[in-house]
Amino acid sequence: MLHFIQTLISGLSLGSIYALIALGYTMVYGIAKMLNFAHGDVIMIGAYAGIVTVMSLGLPPVIAIILSIVICAVLGMLIEFLAYKPLRSAPSLSVLITAIGVSYFLQNIALLIFGSQQRAYPTIADFPTYNIGGIQIDGITILTLAVTAVIMIALTLFINKTKLGKAMRAVSEDKAAASLMGISVNRTITMTFAIGSALAAFASIFYGMTYVYIKPTTGAMPGIKAFTAAVFGGIGSIPGAMLGGILLGLIEQFSKTYISTLWADAIVFGVLVVVLVVKPTGLLGKQMSEKV
Amino acid sequence: MKKKKNLNFLTLILVIAAYAVVAFLLYSGGLKRQISNMLIPISVYIVLAVSLNLVVGLLGELSLGHAGFMSVGIFSGCLVSIALEPYLPMVARLPLCMIIGGLVAAFFGFLVGLPALRLKGDYLAIVTLACGEIIKNVITNLKLTGGALGLNTGSIYSAPKQLLPYAIVLVLLTTIVMMNLKNSKQGRAIMAIRDNRIAAESIGLNVTRFKLVVFMIAAFFAGAAGTLYGHFFANVKAASFDYNMSIEILVIVVLGGMGSVPGSIIAAIILVALPEAMRSFADYRMLLYAIVLILVMLARNSAGMKNLLERIKPTKLINRLAKKQVQEKEGA
């Protein structure tokens, strides 16, 4: 039983990181209608930003956090401006290939700058480890879950209540109609990328604090898994991304503990395939079909 | 129509001529080891790129699991080859095993394709990526395939001199299949599905069937090439045939031009030979691949880039220079 609860907690911890990444995915996919393959690599860049600011420049953690959020947001906007904006009306195959290119670009730039050796993420703050009846709960786990929940609620409010949020929903429904209503589609999509990438910065901080070691390829796999999580929950749905992320984290952790570490990846990807094939609209998503 | 046929014919002639020269040099001993060692990888990559081009260029879908199908071919073909090694000479064994490797890979193409083809675009790409990773993960964990240490293929290892004839046949076969398929009724149907799925259904085309066929043919050639490739090494590990390799093949397809067979062939030669020729380039290889992917896509799709490319096209440049000279002369 203890074992089970311990697994549950580490699953929740992993899941909430997936959820954070999935939130970024679901926003960008929901609004710009493109799979931003490079989202996971923005997380990796965010993590390196944290390492450089704290370790090399010796800045205090708070500044490091703010800086990595700013760096990720600017990077997101830059990627959107340079690579995706010119392809707004291009076939989705071209956009996807470009996104893969961007992902590769970021990984290899990081490889050239930081080398293939893994680097340790700085200890931003010390968190106590709670011991409740023999169950170990990391402070970071609680914080990650709490922050993810807060971000989810804030995002939901933002999308539903603010003017920019409404513009985002309008663009997601119909770009042409939105622009006729005086919404600047380009600006809205840029803002979406900025917010999505800022969320990636949060993910990088929690990833760094939980798993410590960072390499240039760190972002790739969590990125793909988090995309699954976003689809699992229903692409475009913010609560769905959170639900999907946590479920996927639990599935991964439980298969690692109860089946085999070796097979965990195959199982997670198996879940991905089943989810995409059986329920591409996800748990909380809407049916979308092509207009004829 | 005629132009297209001539280009196909020319491609085939050039491929045969190039191989004839290379074979002559190889067997007369006039080829440096470094170059003769590149012949099999180049041939394998040509087959991989041309077969992936069937999916990307003709069907218009992105498969990120091509290395997975290749991996299936490597391990199934090589396992059979190892088992048959004491009984059959290479001339019978290798073609047989390449066919077996191809068929097993095609079967996997069918398994992956059957559910995945309900999807399209981004979702299909992700599913193929996931399937490639699952294949890698499973092969790495199986005792039969040597586990994480890899399969010992020492007993069937063959030198480039022995493998080249089979590689030539495979490359020619792949090229012919791809080029002739394009100009057949099935090829037209596949391209119609790429251009407009709803219209394709409305004229009675069974979209799922054609997609499946494309996936299976592409997987077959990836598998056959894999079996050949396995014979080139003394040990093969599934981990080397992962997502990154699938991307590498995609880069070749994109650089050579989606749907273009001669393009894929040339791009495969360049991208395999270049890192070998320039060691210092190897470090920047992946970065350059990424830039190639982005720039080619931007150039294909944005008007501004198209103009820019049009301007720096060699013929245009020469024309402009010629005009300038004439003007200068007249001025003088």
Added chain:
Amino acid sequence: MAERSKLVEVTRKAYLPERDADKSPVLETVNLGITFGGLKAVDDFNVTIGRTEIAGLIGPNGAGKTTIFNLLTKVYQPTHGTILLEGKDIHGLSTAQINHAGIARTFQNIRLFSNLTVEENITVAMEPRIKYNMFSGIFRLPSYWKGEKIAHERAMELLSIFHMEDFASAKAGSLPYGAQRRLEILRALATNPCLLLLDEPAAGMNPSETAELMENIRAIRDTFQIAVLLIEHDMNLVMNICEGIVVLNFGRVIAKGSPDDIQNNPEVIEAYLGKKKEA
């Protein structure tokens, strides 16, 4: 005739041209309808189309005309009702199978295979009727050459209907708008249909092009002996070539009959033509 007896209300002013009087209709729909999340986009749609009839489907924008085409071709699954094609229930067939059964269509927003040539756009529609398998295609066996030759000849014949033979090797996407619409009609014809659905065939054409199109539609019906159901906003075209007209408003049929009946129907004038006269 046995199938017809089980129908409910076919008689509601079913209009069959005289030459079809003794034959069964090519298409009958019984209480056909679809609901999108509580909204009845099409409700109780009952029509009968004669074997060689040119019928028109008219109505204001958003009346559900294209939705009916999508129901007939199973792009959307009907939520209720029956479609009988040549007396056979086509329930459970896919879009592709519907085409094999005999319904071909064009699209309101043109859907050509724009990277294929004009000729290929037509030959691709003959795919099931070109007799060679993939192996013969790849290795260029005699059956390949024979099949391709027949397909080429037939494509040229079809192109000659609209005098488009010279464009045979041009990319479909590079054609001017009107030619694209015509090519779409030819592509549909190439599937050998018994019922041709045309979604706004005259959209974007000038009056002389429209006049030519009218002649062509009639010629197609006469040559191929097929039925045509068309959606069109050009009343001149509809009143001129349609033998039967169905008027749709808010997803419901508000009138059926000959062009004369429709022009004098007060409900139609109020819902549709009346508005036009005011403007």
